[in-house]
Amino acid sequence: xxxxxxxxxxxxxxxxxxxxxxxxxxxxxxxxxxxxxxxxxxxxxxxxxxxxxxxxxxxxxxxxxxxxxxxxxxxxxxxxxxxxxxxxxxxxxxxxxxxxxxxxxxxxxxxxxxxxxxxxxxxxxxxxxxxxxxxxxxxxxxxxxxxxxxxxxxxxxxxxxxxxxxxxxxxxxxxxx
Amino acid sequence: xxxxxxxxxxxxxxxxxxxxxxxxxxxxxxxxxxxxxxxxxxxxxxxxxxxxxxxxxxxxxxxxxxxxxxxxxxxxxxxxxxxxxxxxxxxxxxxxxxxxxxxxxxxxxxxxxxxxxxxxxxxxxxxxxxxxxxxxxxxxxxxxxxxxxxxxxxxxxxxxxxxxxxxxxxxxxxxxxxxxxxxxxxxxxxxxxxxxxxxxxxxxxxxxxxxxxxxxxxxxxxxxxxxxxxxxxxxxxxxxxxxxxxxxxxxxxxxxxxxxxxxxxxxxxxxxxxxxxxxxxxxxxxx
Numbered sequence: 273x274x275x276x277x278x279x280x281x282x283x284x285x286x287x288x289x290x291x292x293x294x295x296x297x298x299x300x301x302x303x304x305x306x307x308x309x310x311x312x313x314x315x316x317x318x319x320x321x322x323x324x325x326x327x328x329x330x331x332x333x334x335x336x337x338x339x340x341x342x343x344x345x346x347x348x349x350x351x352x353x354x355x356x357x358x359x360x361x362x363x364x365x366x367x368x369x370x371x372x373x374x375x376x377x378x379x380x381x382x383x384x385x386x387x388x389x390x391x392x393x394x395x396x397x398x399x400x401x402x403x404x405x406x407x408x409x410x411x412x413x414x415x416x417x418x419x420x421x422x423x424x425x426x427x428x429x430x431x432x433x434x435x436x437x438x439x440x441x442x443x444x445x446x447x448x449x
Numbered sequence: 450x451x452x453x454x455x456x457x458x459x460x461x462x463x464x465x466x467x468x469x470x471x472x473x474x475x476x477x478x479x480x481x482x483x484x485x486x487x488x489x490x491x492x493x494x495x496x497x498x499x500x501x502x503x504x505x506x507x508x509x510x511x512x513x514x515x516x517x518x519x520x521x522x523x524x525x526x527x528x529x530x531x532x533x534x535x536x537x538x539x540x541x542x543x544x545x546x547x548x549x550x551x552x553x554x555x556x557x558x559x560x561x562x563x564x565x566x567x568x569x570x571x572x573x574x575x576x577x578x579x580x581x582x583x584x585x586x587x588x589x590x591x592x593x594x595x596x597x598x599x600x601x602x603x604x605x606x607x608x609x610x611x612x613x614x615x616x617x618x619x620x621x622x623x624x625x626x627x628x629x630x631x632x633x634x635x636x637x638x639x640x641x642x643x644x645x646x647x648x649x650x651x652x653x654x655x656x657x658x659x660x661x662x663x664x665x666x667x668x669x670x671x672x673x674x675x676x677x678x679x680x681x682x683x684x685x686x687x688x689x690x691x692x693x694x695x696x697x698x699x700x701x702x703x704x705x706x707x708x709x710x711x712x713x714x715x716x717x718x719x720x721x722x723x724x725x726x727x728x729x730x731x732x733x734x735x736x
Contacts, residue, residue, distance in 0.1 A: 370641030394504035414574035
């Protein structure tokens, strides 16, 4: 298993491959349908400093944060997937969620040196790996508010990086058989 | 006639059932996961399946949620001929669900406000997990002279990937199967939380098909699959979508199919819900 600690550099991303199993540690942000469009609006209006969040080298985990725990939501929901290109441009290096993304989203990730990773909905298992959690923005959204989690060795799988997906690799292997 | 439990006992039984449904796999689910781990050739997929079982062990021991999307509670009641289901009993079931959601704890996701605010999610979220209301209750008459209550916790991902739709059957089972399998393959790819268990109800109306699908989730058993269920599962697995959509042999652990009465017509109404890898979350109690 590889180790990855946030903030994540562009070089870190270049050294990843689809299918890599990685332990992710450090601070990660959370956001899903309710807050990611708001975050995108702040970026577009050049008002990100209003929420005092530094996205450079950051990770965004597509999850709610509630007393029930955390777990990936579908990243291909409209409000979430459409946020990925502009968030990557703003410095988010790793988007963590679940489900298949469109080809144009994969291309946008590649242009910005960002990656997409997934993990199973292992909420009970993840609870032991979250050391701290705090709401950092959009507290009015309740469980959908933007949180900062400090995590220690969350097991994730890289799905798309450097313009290549796990699917591409499997297809290539099939053709070579 | 056997005495029913007191109202307090009903509340406690329902609370416990909700927590059990939300925090543990049934035995047939565990055996299905273990069979898939044995048969899976891709190490990455094997690891994902193993981590889901590890998660289930922890959740069961702590009585904590298997998944943070603790779901919308659905109640299905089986009612014997001489049994009476009173408003008081229904209220005790509602209260048991609320207590269970508070203790689990469930995810607070009841949306506040007017029709428009609820639709737009602009009126805020109720922080109390027990404010997540029950879905409409389904009641079915049975031969056994009992009242059995089933609790299902329905997560959002599978709802995004669910369909209730008509199929022009052309008097051919194959036409229906082909269409259902094609939907299931398409949705499995986008679900993310595979391996899935497709729950399928086939009836005369959209309401009937959906209630048959709910019943399929209650009665389905991954150890006892019919030939049709096996055919659907095998076809979905041929897609090689795999665990978490990351390829591999295990896209579906099994299928729960429930065929109800049919209309003299060229159309069948099919309700399909791809239960995700922590579902179906169901537990049952006798009152």
